Amino acid sequence: MTILDQPQTKFEKIPIKLFDAPNDASHHVAKKIAKLIRERQAKGQKAVLGLATGATPLEVYEELIRMHREEDLSFQNVITFNLDEYYPLAPDSPQSYNFYMDHYLFDHIDIPKENINVPLGTVSSEEISQYCEDYEAKIDEVGGIDIQLLGIGRTGHIGFNEPGSHLHSQTRVVKLDPLTISDATREFIKEEYVPRMAITMGIKSIFKARKVYLLAWGEKKAKVVSQAVEGEITGEIPASYLQNHPNVKFLLDKWAGQHLSRFKTPWLTGFCEWDDFLRKRAVIWLSMKLGKPILKLTDRDYKENDLGELIPLPNYSQQLNVEIFDQLQHTITGWPGGKPDADDTNRPERATPAKKRVIVFSPHPDDDVISMGGTLLKLVEQGHDVHVAYQTSGNIAVFDDDAMRFAEFVKFLELKDAKSTGHYEEIHRQVVEDLSKKKQGEKDSDIVRSIKGLIRRGEATAACRFCEVKDENVHFLNMPFYETGGVQKKGLGEDDIRIVADLIQKVQPHQIFAAGDLRDPHGTHKVCLDAIFGALKSLKSESWIKDCNLWLYRGAWQEWDVEEIEMAIPLSPMDVMKKRKAIFKHQSQKDHPVFPGEDNREFWQRAEERNSTTAKLYDRLGLTEYEGIEAFVKYNY
Numbered sequence: 001m002t003i004l005d006q007p008q009t010k011f012e013k014i015p016i017k018l019f020d021a022p023n024d025a026s027h028h029v030a031k032k033i034a035k036l037i038r039e040r041q042a043k044g045q046k047a048v049l050g051l052a053t054g055a056t057p058l059e060v061y062e063e064l065i066r067m068h069r070e071e072d073l074s075f076q077n078v079i080t081f082n083l084d085e086y087y088p089l090a091p092d093s094p095q096s097y098n099f100y101m102d103h104y105l106f107d108h109i110d111i112p113k114e115n116i117n118v119p120l121g122t123v124s125s126e127e128i129s130q131y132c133e134d135y136e137a138k139i140d141e142v143g144g145i146d147i148q149l150l151g152i153g154r155t156g157h158i159g160f161n162e163p164g165s166h167l168h169s170q171t172r173v174v175k176l177d178p179l180t181i182s183d184a185t186r187e188f189i190k191e192e193y194v195p196r197m198a199i200t201m202g203i204k205s206i207f208k209a210r211k212v213y214l215l216a217w218g219e220k221k222a223k224v225v226s227q228a229v230e231g232e233i234t235g236e237i238p239a240s241y242l243q244n245h246p247n248v249k250f251l252l253d254k255w256a257g258q259h260l261s262r263f264k265t266p267w268l269t270g271f272c273e274w275d276d277f278l279r280k281r282a283v284i285w286l287s288m289k290l291g292k293p294i295l296k297l298t299d300r301d302y303k304e305n306d307l308g309e310l311i312p313l314p315n316y317s318q319q320l321n322v323e324i325f326d327q328l329q330h331t332i333t334g335w336p337g338g339k340p341d342a343d344d345t346n347r348p349e350r351a352t353p354a355k356k357r358v359i360v361f362s363p364h365p366d367d368d369v370i371s372m373g374g375t376l377l378k379l380v381e382q383g384h385d386v387h388v389a390y391q392t393s394g395n396i397a398v399f400d401d402d403a404m405r406f407a408e409f410v411k412f413l414e415l416k417d418a419k420s421t422g423h424y425e426e427i428h429r430q431v432v433e434d435l436s437k438k439k440q441g442e443k444d445s446d447i448v449r450s451i452k453g454l455i456r457r458g459e460a461t462a463a464c465r466f467c468e469v470k471d472e473n474v475h476f477l478n479m480p481f482y483e484t485g486g487v488q489k490k491g492l493g494e495d496d497i498r499i500v501a502d503l504i505q506k507v508q509p510h511q512i513f514a515a516g517d518l519r520d521p522h523g524t525h526k527v528c529l530d531a532i533f534g535a536l537k538s539l540k541s542e543s544w545i546k547d548c549n550l551w552l553y554r555g556a557w558q559e560w561d562v563e564e565i566e567m568a569i570p571l572s573p574m575d576v577m578k579k580r581k582a583i584f585k586h587q588s589q590k591d592h593p594v595f596p597g598e599d600n601r602e603f604w605q606r607a608e609e610r611n612s613t614t615a616k617l618y619d620r621l622g623l624t625e626y627e628g629i630e631a632f633v634k635y636n637y
């Protein structure tokens, strides 16, 4: 039995089903939907589906479309009700859920148009109350929802029932939570473009569904999922109301489930298969819980905190404490490329060759310095041949006014040039025209995109120069999967993998550093990492590849858990300051980046906070106190 299919633990108040990947879970739910539709068809009856939008259910819809095309699944007997819509927002706006549903499902299946119900974001304020009542009544008229699909927001919302929503709420207009608005900025580009309100089915409306599946993928959802499943029922986490639904199941990929007690603290659940990693995690957990350094933990501390199993003999805590302390101690090194002429038995990286060839892959043109700027500076200082490879152009994350500023610069250059041909002026004219015609949230023209890409290229070049990486060692890969001009990217293609493989083949590195965001299934970082995995696979017959270590850093958003860290690079206050200056070279991302993500702080602030948090954790566990620590995990490929 694996941890994924263990029975429900005593902490889980909602049945869950865990999957290795979102794809498996999406196919599972698509099959359930198809089964219902076919059973009802056989009886000449309708099937009523409650549908959600957002990133989560996309693969469910893809699979339903495939079943329609390849397995004759007809939707003629299907009636649908969508959970919600932004308000106010026109249905033909690319960010509207009406547009989304047509684009990702309805346009590709044979559902009768009159059977589709998606709240309309253009109903007038005078009519909206009646409209919501009618929407609710219509669901009741058709006999209620058979299967309701839900996603979950980071606020714990289901539909747009934000914290504070009442158990008896019905379809209505609600105000969006600031966190939801910040998450929606991904689609709307600027926060001020996100509508402040939405129409949403209520908690009571959702409760009327006969079967509810809530889907969640990726680490970003892990915390709120565990609160909903294991926490108290509270209006502050509306999804927790589902603990009282008689027929609900949460379908999770393993990363969305990772904060559940079965993963975090399995020794508390009764299902615990001890291995070295879990012992380490348990000791760190105990030390944190009691606020005591590892070397001060006693037999009694273990026994009183459900960890008696780790103490088979009296005084065994001393031995265990030293073992785990040493493991942590051995992760710390000021020599990320290995310490020349030193005994490397207990060091994270080999001593030889003393001068290594290194490639630092950076998904966007700033992840390198944000996530491992201190390490990058040390690698260069310590004489390694360091290459930096920017995997994508990052062109969608530049504000229009910055593009305009650079177009103006080009025009002024032309005016100063006696031999001017008018070419630069034409570029400027085109940029002004394209940007003035651009509607809210629309994609940029080719010329604007290329200017935005060049802005980021210039910044990355400046940051590398500041870190003293040689100009010829800075590579801009411009991987094609990224170049859609929008937030939605293409899937990883052969071309992307080949571009990465060509560089690795050319450099034949001893070390590769890459953004290891394994747990965000659809993010750009994961696609960039998959390209590296694909490239390494294609090169596996090369003799030099056996000598290449792959070290993973985390992106701008999270850090590894302490028990996972295999190389910890300490930073002095001077190192931290130097790293900050390298991040400052990315001027288009300063103050307010286009995609701030879940955090309103600037990237340098987040990076410093993260590095100092890791350092404080090491300190609290009883290790040396540093100003900051950058953390890496070694990946066996």
Ligand code: F6R
Pocket (backbone or CB within 6 Å): 051, 052, 053, 054, 055, 056, 057, 083, 084, 150, 151, 152, 153, 154, 157, 158, 159, 160
């Ligand atoms: C969408 C909806 C929302 C989303 C939730 C998660 O119709 O009702 O509750 O399900 O915000 O969004 P994603 O899937 O984009 O993470």
